[in-house]
Amino acid sequence: DFEQADKIRAELQDLGVDLLDKEKLWKCPSRGLQGIITGFRANELSDVEVSTLVLQREKARMANDYELSDMIRDELKNHGVTIDDKRK
Structure with missing residues (x-):
């Protein structure tokens, strides 16, 4: 469900979380956090x-x-x- 995925991405962006699909990583620069998307x-x-x-x-x-x-x-x-x- 791409529409739901886009909503979740937008919510995460509002919280300062960047999703890097190609790299399968997420980053939250303001808090110095990052992780792997599995x-x-x-x-x-x-x-x-x-x-x-x-x-x-x-x-x-x-x-x-x-x-x-x-x-x-x-x-x-x-x-x-x-x-x-x-x-x-």
Whole structure:
């Protein structure tokens, strides 16, 4: 239901929350908060979703955004995906 989704997006924007659909992230700059959008199938990530999160995490690490990098790592871990940064 796109109409309902648009209403929810507008309400979130009114509260200062930005939704970044392509990146599957939300941010609330005024409070310094951000998070990952997972959807209703929270325990099931597709291969594409895992790859996207891994790439986003690597970009965050390269930008020295370790808070976001750690958050993505933890989200992947919650879905059974383990990342070993020490292993090359």
